[in-house]
């Protein structure tokens with residue numbers, strides 16, 4: 001960073017010289033000469049502009065959680081080379097000199113590399129405790145400032161009303177949770193809780209419902225209105241650590257109903273790239289009707305999942321002919337996580353019958369259990385029969 005800045009500064013100064021010389025060539029020497037104090041103030045202004053900005057993009061190393069990270073620093077260093085925390089220079093995570101290198105747990109500098117002029121720092125597994133700005137130092141001079149940043153994790157959770165929501169905060173210091181309702185137009189949401197030195201503080205609305213165990217925040221008694229996006233953020237840099245999309249739903253609620261005609265195919269959509277086992281199971285008895293993994297799909301009679309679609313991140317279930325026995329709540333599951341659920345319903349069939357006095361009336365009940373009959377006389381000439389199951393499936 002400093003290196004780049006210095007190079008840029010000298011380029012700019014020499015441009016100024018070029019400009020001046022060009023002036024001098026095309027016109028009279030005396031009238032064109034830039035007064036010394038003007039040149040000086042240009043230089044001063046530029047020095048002011050080029051003070052290193054800590055958050056610039058080129059000095060950030062971003063990795064996935066628990067991945068190896070390499071913080072670059074190129075400088076032939078004859079004496080002591082070290083990496084310190086930017087925020088506290090007395091914390092040295094690794095150091096090298098002509099004889100050897102030493103480092104704290106999880107950090108590494110290579111002596112071979114040091115001798116070749118490469119002072120890079122390797123962080124073996126970038127967890128949240130390692131997120132920091134680090135400074136590469138050679139013989140007391142700062143060479144680089146590098147920020148280690150971890151890609152935010154993303155989870156989507158489906159929770160039934162009354163259950164608890166658990167959010168992993170990953171750290172117990174300087175972290176906050178913001179909530180953005182599904183229905184709110186607010187882009188950033190509101191801060192609901194913060195944690196400082198292992199102690200939890202929440203807004204009035206949340207205090208009595210929340211608790212903290214190590215780095216796990218629990219929000220009790222979830223309501224449908226709690227659905228939305230919860231972001232776990234570093235409260236200093238406002239950097240997202242984990243983003244949870246939470247949907248709260250009544251099993252088989254109206255907005256997730258698939259209504260089809262008797263014996264027609266039904267399509268239950270579920271979009272999710274699933275690296276492991278994807279399956280559809282019944283809410284009533286947890287029976288699995290179809291499943292897929294990387295090698296193949298396998299399904300019960302009358303159900304189908306496509307392996308091509310599975311590989312593309314589409315876990316849609318096709319029911320070839322929706323009869324009354326197929327009415328149920330179907331849950332789409334990826335690697336043990338509920339992704340979505342649907343209630344399959346079949347359109348009510350209306351038939352009009354003409355029967356002469358003395359004839360028998362026959363009603364098809366379609367199912368053998370949980371059925372009640374409602375008789376409804378429409379006028380003097382006929383009758384209308386509605387078959388409605390007691391479970392209203």
Ligand SMILES: *[C@@H]1O[C@H](CO)[C@@H](O)[C@H](O)[C@H]1NC(C)=O
Pocket residue numbers: 088089090091
């Ligand atoms: C810097 O780190 C040292 C060693 O861990 C510690 O004793 C000191 O209190 C820290 N200073 C600040 C300002 O945090």
Ligand SMILES: *[C@@H]1O[C@H](CO)[C@@H](O)[C@H](O)[C@H]1NC(C)=O
Pocket residue numbers: 288289290291298299300
């Ligand atoms: C899949 O295949 C196995 C063995 O071939 C079978 O037992 C199972 O019932 C099949 N169906 C589902 C939905 O897993």
